[in-house]
Amino acid sequence: MLRKVLFFILVLNFLQSCGFEPIYSIGKLKKINIENIELNGDWELNNFIRASLLRYSSNKVSKKYNITITTNYTENIISKDSTGNATNYEFIVEAKILVVSENFKKEFFFSEKFLMENFNDQLVKENYERSNKNNIANVIVNKLIIQITHLE
Numbered sequence: 001m002l003r004k005v006l007f008f009i010l011v012l013n014f015l016q017s018c019g020f021e022p023i024y025s026i027g028k029l030k031k032i033n034i035e036n037i038e039l040n041g042d043w044e045l046n047n048f049i050r051a052s053l054l055r056y057s058s059n060k061v062s063k064k065y066n067i068t069i070t071t072n073y074t075e076n077i078i079s080k081d082s083t084g085n086a087t088n089y090e091f092i093v094e095a096k097i098l099v100v101s102e103n104f105k106k107e108f109f110f111s112e113k114f115l116m117e118n119f120n121d122q123l124v125k126e127n128y129e130r131s132n133k134n135n136i137a138n139v140i141v142n143k144l145i146i147q148i149t150h151l152e
Contacts, residue, residue, distance in 0.1 A: 031057065031058035031060070032056055032057060032058070032061060032063070032065055032145070032148060033057065033058060033059060033060075033061040033063060033064045033065065034053060034054070034056075034057040034064075034065050034067060035064040035065060035066055036066045036067070037050055037053065037067050037068075037069065038066075038067070038068040038069070039069050039071075040068075040070040040071070041069070041070050041071035041072055041073070042072070042073040044130070044133060045071045045073055045093065045095075045133050045136075046069060046071055048133055048134045048137035048138075049069055049071070049095070049137045049140060051137075052137050052138050052141040053067070053144075056141070056145055063102065063103075064101070064102070065099055065100065065101050065148070066099075066101075067097060067098070067099055067100075068097070068098040068100075069095060069096075069097050069098075070095070070097075071093065071094065071095045071096075072092075072093070072094040072095075073091070073093055073094075073133075074091070074092040074093075074094075075091055076090045076091075076092070077089060077090075078090050078115070085118070086118050087117065087118050088115065088116070088117055088118065089115070089116045089117075089118065090113060090114075090115055091113060091114050091115075091129070091132065092111065092112075092113045093112045093113065093133070093136050093140075094109070094110070094111045095109070095110045095111075095140050096108070096109050097109075097140075099144075099148060104151055106151060108143075108144060108147055110140045110143055110144070112136045112139060112140065114132050114136070116129070116132070
């Protein structure tokens, strides 16, 4: 027991002094000045991405970015029951994002997927799908912001 406590204190001491900080900490993600956002593809997913991107936008930053986003949202049936009704779905979200700044022009490609079982209620299914689209949009934007801040 004493060894475990000593080990825990030692690990905390090393982590405290090594400069470890979480990547997604609020203060670390920089604000960017988004001058223009062009959207193509799935409109609902694009609206979630735009809303999430605008949270990181600030006019106080001098470096301006033009962003072009092309999304593709695919729904595949994975399995069916004996009557031929779909029981499991796979949703694939692909986003191709072109970021243009004064210093660079870079294209990023993000792909995410999630699995879903079929619901008896269509409204529950649509709400669950919309919620997952929103979550995936947030993940894509977080990855994009991290990539942009590492390019600067």
